[in-house]
Amino acid sequence: MLIETLRADRAITVVRAPRIDDPAALCRALAGGGIRSVELTFTTPGVEDVIRASVATADEHGAVVGAGTVTSAERATAAIEAGARFLVTPGIQEDVARVAREAGVPFLLGAFTASEVMRAVELGAAAVKIFPASLVTPGYLKDLRGPFPDIEFVPSGGLHEGNAASWIEAGALAATAGSSVVTPALIEAADWTAIEERAASFSRVVKPS
Helix, strand or coil: HHHHHHHHCCCCEEEEECCCCCHHHHHHHHHCCCCHHHHECCCCCCCHHHHHHHHHHHHHHHCCCEEEECCCCCHHHHHHHCCCCECCCCCCCHHHHHHHHHHHCCEEEEEEEEHHHHHHHHHHCCEECCCHHHHCCCHHHHCCCCCCCCEEEECCCCCCCCCCCHHHHHHHHHHHCCCCCCCCHHHHHCCCCHHHHHHHHHHHHHHHC
């Protein structure tokens, strides 16, 4: 379901905030703006409870909720037990891959070099997260797709309305929207309208016409 949703929306949102008091409203705003894949990260204290609440209300908001910044088997297990529908790592993490495979949960492994891309695929990644994408241009992804035409790539880091479309044009499965769509201040203010509008703006630029 994750890959299908990414292919349809061409976007995923990574959320980093010190607290998320109304995860259902956040997911509703993002999905309403056209970004249904929501990555809630372990940089949020108690994120397991946030994931659990988000998944419990999925029928209401329609988002596919996963866990990000999963850096250990313990975090992977906690996220899966909370109901995470997918896992995302910042780099190659074999223990996370093992836990996810055993649970039948799709995962994205972070990679940057060609060797890391190959290792991510060997470990069973559903897609490879190019991170940090801010260090390179979309041309880098185009070069990677030369030897790896069948691998799904999701760039993350530094993407926004002004450059996200270029990554899609270079062959990315989806672009990662971060603080250009969701900020801690907007979450704290419960400004769901602003978040939905930002998600919609990002969504418009990544979907091919």
